[in-house]
Amino acid sequence: xxxxxxxxxxxxxxxxxxxxxxxxxxxxxxxxxxxxxxxxxxxxxxxxxxxxxxxxxxxxxxxxxxxxxxxxxxxxxxxxxxxxxxxxxxxxxxxxxxxxxxxxxxxxxxxxxxxxxxxxxxxxxxxxxxxxxxxxxxxxxxxxxxxxxxxxxxxxxxxxxxxxxxxxxxxxxxxxxxxxxxxxxxxxxxxxxxxxxxxxxxxxxxxxxxxxxxxxxxxxxxxxxxxxxxxxxxxxxxxxxxxxxxxxxxxxxxxxxxxxxxxxxxxxxxxxxxxxxxxxxxxxxxxxxxxxxxxxxxxxxxxxxxxxxxxxxxxxxxxxxxxxxxxxxxxxxxxxxxxxxxxxxxxxxxxxxxxxxxxxxxxxxxxxxxxxxxxxxxxxxxxxxxxxxxxxxxxxxxxxxxxxxxxxxxxxxxxxxxxxxxxxxxxxxxxxxxxxxxxxxxxxxxxxxxxxxxxxxxxxx
Amino acid sequence: xxxxxxxxxxxxxxxxxxxxxxxxxxxxxxxxxxxxxxxxxxxxxxxxxxxxxxxxxxxxxxxxxxxxxxxxxxxxxxxxxxxxxxxxxxxxxxxxxxxxxxxxxxxxxxxxxxxxxxxxxxxxxxxxxxxxxxxxxxxxxxxxxxxxxxxxxxxxxxxxxxxxxxxxxxxxxxxxxx
Numbered sequence: 001x002x003x004x005x006x007x008x009x010x011x012x013x014x015x016x017x018x019x020x021x022x023x024x025x026x027x028x029x030x031x032x033x034x035x036x037x038x039x040x041x042x043x044x045x046x047x048x049x050x051x052x053x054x055x056x057x058x059x060x061x062x063x064x065x066x067x068x069x070x071x072x073x074x075x076x077x078x079x080x081x082x083x084x085x086x087x088x089x090x091x092x093x094x095x096x097x098x099x100x101x102x103x104x105x106x107x108x109x110x111x112x113x114x115x116x117x118x119x120x121x122x123x124x125x126x127x128x129x130x131x132x133x134x135x136x137x138x139x140x141x142x143x144x145x146x147x148x149x150x151x152x153x154x155x156x157x158x159x160x161x162x163x164x165x166x167x168x169x170x171x172x173x174x175x176x177x178x179x180x181x182x183x184x185x186x187x188x189x190x191x192x193x194x195x196x197x198x199x200x201x202x203x204x205x206x207x208x209x210x211x212x213x214x215x216x217x218x219x220x221x222x223x224x225x226x227x228x229x230x231x232x233x234x235x236x237x238x239x240x241x242x243x244x245x246x247x248x249x250x251x252x253x254x255x256x257x258x259x260x261x262x263x264x265x266x267x268x269x270x271x272x273x274x275x276x277x278x279x280x281x282x283x284x285x286x287x288x289x290x291x292x293x294x295x296x297x298x299x300x301x302x303x304x305x306x307x308x309x310x311x312x313x314x315x316x317x318x319x320x321x322x323x324x325x326x327x328x329x330x331x332x333x334x335x336x337x338x339x340x341x342x343x344x345x346x347x348x349x350x351x352x353x354x355x356x357x358x359x360x361x362x363x364x365x366x367x368x369x370x371x372x373x374x375x376x377x378x379x380x381x382x383x384x385x386x387x388x389x390x391x392x393x394x395x396x397x398x399x400x401x402x403x404x405x406x407x408x409x410x411x412x413x414x415x416x417x418x419x420x421x422x423x424x425x426x427x428x429x430x431x432x433x434x435x436x437x438x439x440x441x442x443x444x445x446x447x448x449x450x451x452x453x454x455x456x457x458x459x460x461x
Numbered sequence: 462x463x464x465x466x467x468x469x470x471x472x473x474x475x476x477x478x479x480x481x482x483x484x485x486x487x488x489x490x491x492x493x494x495x496x497x498x499x500x501x502x503x504x505x506x507x508x509x510x511x512x513x514x515x516x517x518x519x520x521x522x523x524x525x526x527x528x529x530x531x532x533x534x535x536x537x538x539x540x541x542x543x544x545x546x547x548x549x550x551x552x553x554x555x556x557x558x559x560x561x562x563x564x565x566x567x568x569x570x571x572x573x574x575x576x577x578x579x580x581x582x583x584x585x586x587x588x589x590x591x592x593x594x595x596x597x598x599x600x601x602x603x604x605x606x607x608x609x610x611x612x613x614x615x616x617x618x619x620x621x622x623x624x625x626x627x628x629x630x631x632x633x634x635x636x637x638x639x
Contacts, residue, residue, distance in 0.1 A: 155544070447501040
């Protein structure tokens, strides 16, 4: 076992396990969708996800009836779970765009086996993320006129000098472009499902979704151009989105927020959290559907390495925050860091350092990266750690600012937890519905990766 | 002589190299109204077909410019002309604050132009097309490679074109009903 694992790791090793044909990859990936039944764990996970989604709806309904007072937020901590979860979820989404766009531009062919479901993960994570600021407004139906510019009878318009409006534009553009990217990637695979299925209704549904795709060489040529351009557009977009999210903090003058390191450190943190989530999903899905030929140990090893690199950038960010608090000689900054380390929220700060700074150091070792159990433990630590990071940034900065008379504490209520766990469940449910009805690996791109897809030039006559 | 009773003749190939080679020869033989159908993109094919379309990148560029200008213009009109409001002691025309939204709108419009431009230039959605009539064409989305010479090609001749295609290592040559 160990030998095959390390033989898959050399840079010359094929990205797809040898022995596959165009037909066999098509059959293998489409059979997951075109089957009457799903494996038992699918039902269990989708059902748990469904129950949590119902809990989410319950929590939101109660919120709309009662108001945001049911949450733990109050002055001075007005942001609480809603913003922590927004930043955490949207960060998770960023790995999908990184895999589909940036790795495409960098010609990293191994991305092909994981880009489809990483993109789906992006879309579902953005849905969970966008929900939080929306319900944080308390009455979202009254929030439209200061979020979106449209002529209204009150004659009022949004304030474009506020970073909160930048957020609205950044997140909605990100959601739109992610969906477009994903749908464009799905068109040729929809045609495959249309041609493969024998069910007359499914044939029609997939047929319409394929838009009549027939694999014309001229279409492929434009398709490839469009896909490359989209990747080129999505790359600066994904970097801008988390930078804009970090502006929500940095534009404010609160100690611990007003910092120039935030945009790069947020973007690195987003990729870090996102790769952890991709691994969290990929390892069980790979086992559940027997996708070892497509998601090889080389993929898993590569993802672990990306996690290690981005984790080091993030850890550097934590150290720089502490260093500059001291170096600035600003008593409020110094106090902020000291309060994080030794104040009432010290266990959260030190858990964060352990989860995000210490645990990922294990990824230096090949043995840890190639052992699915130890790798899974590290990814879970990172998932938790990134959430704690957002907690530390939002709560510990706000709860003790300049004047001790305005200090306070923040404790999440059960409604905060229900909403957060509810979005986790909704995410799981949507992911499992996705793998059931759409091909979770891009079939046509895997075909193009096979060695027989290379055009051999005829010998000169 | 053009023939309108059928859509064209379709040759089936087992691997991409044979298809590219056959396409090159058909184009060299003077055929111009032809297309290849493959289960994945093959760069060499567009070249063999002498197909080149530069409109899409231009559309995307135009989309980006329109998006950027309208994003900036929208904010200028709202925050400077229509609804000037003092906030945070900043000037009405605090242009650095307008950059994030301008940037996002540039990307949004360019991405929309890329997707809908690609779909539009490809003439999609088009749920019916004569090539779907050909037996075995469903494999074009799986593991077969097809070359179609259309009947509207001035050089098209049922018999002669069929003979030429059969000479190109084609696995099978069939007529495509219109």
